[in-house]
Amino acid sequence: MREIPAHSIRIAETPEDVARCMQIRKEVFIDEQGYDIKVETNDDDHRSTHFLLVLSDNEEPVGTIRLINENNQLGRFAILKQYRGMGLGIPLIQALHDYVRGKGGKEVWCQSQAGDPTKGGADATGFYKRLGYVDRGERYMKEGTVHQDMVYTLQT
Numbered sequence: 001m002r003e004i005p006a007h008s009i010r011i012a013e014t015p016e017d018v019a020r021c022m023q024i025r026k027e028v029f030i031d032e033q034g035y036d037i038k039v040e041t042n043d044d045d046h047r048s049t050h051f052l053l054v055l056s057d058n059e060e061p062v063g064t065i066r067l068i069n070e071n072n073q074l075g076r077f078a079i080l081k082q083y084r085g086m087g088l089g090i091p092l093i094q095a096l097h098d099y100v101r102g103k104g105g106k107e108v109w110c111q112s113q114a115g116d117p118t119k120g121g122a123d124a125t126g127f128y129k130r131l132g133y134v135d136r137g138e139r140y141m142k143e144g145t146v147h148q149d150m151v152y153t154l155q156t
C-alpha cells in the first residue's frame with residue numbers, strides 16, 4: 001500500500017499562511033497551466049476559507065484548496081506538481097468536506113476543469129468522480145477551458 005507523506009492541514013488564518021496558499025496557486029495555475037493572474041485571484045478570495053497542506057518534515061507548503069463560504073463551492077485546488085499522485089489531494093479535500101459538514105452543510109460543489117488532456121487541457125473530473133462527485137448539467141467554456149460542474153453529497 002502507498003504511504004502518504006506525513007503532513008498536516010490547517011485553515012490559513014494569518015497573512016503568511018494565505019500568502020503560502022497564493023504562492024502554490026501561482027506555481028500551479030499561472031506558471032504551469034498558464035492562467036492569467038487577473039483570473040486566478042479574484043474577489044471570491046476575500047469571502048473564502050483557504051486550506052493549507054504542509055509536510056511534517058520541514059513545514060513545506062505543498063497544497064491548497066479554497067471554499068467560497070456563501071455557496072459551499074470549492075476551487076483553486078492544487079498540489080505542487082512534484083508532490084502529485086502521492087495521496088495528498090484526498091486528505092486535503094476531505095478536510096474541506098469535514099469543515100463544511102461541521103457547519104451543517106449538506107453538499108459541496110465545484111467547477112472542475114474538464115479539458116481534453118491530449119489537447120493540452122487539464123481534466124480533474126476523474127479525481128472528483130473517484131470520491132463520489134457527480135456531474136451537474138452540461139460541460140461549458142469558462143476562462144478559455146472546458147469545465148464541468150460537479151456536486152458531492154456530504155454523509156452525516
Ligand SMILES: CC(C)(COP(=O)(O)OP(=O)(O)OC[C@H]1O[C@@H](n2cnc3c(N)ncnc32)[C@H](O)[C@@H]1OP(=O)(O)O)[C@@H](O)C(=O)NCCC(=O)NCCS
Binds near residue numbers: 090111113123127130
Ligand atoms: C487535482 C489535484 C489537486 C489532485 O492531487 P493529487 O495529490 O495528485 O491527488 P492524489 O494523489 O490524492 O490522488 C488520489 C487518487 O486520484 C487519482 N487522480 C488524481 N488526479 C486525477 C485526475 N485528474 N483524473 C483521474 N484520477 C486522478 C490518483 O491517481 C489517485 O488514485 P489512486 O489512489 O488509485 O492512486 C492535482 O492533480 C493538481 O494539483 N492538479 C493541477 C491543478 C488542477 O487541475 N486542479 C483542479 C482544478 S478543478
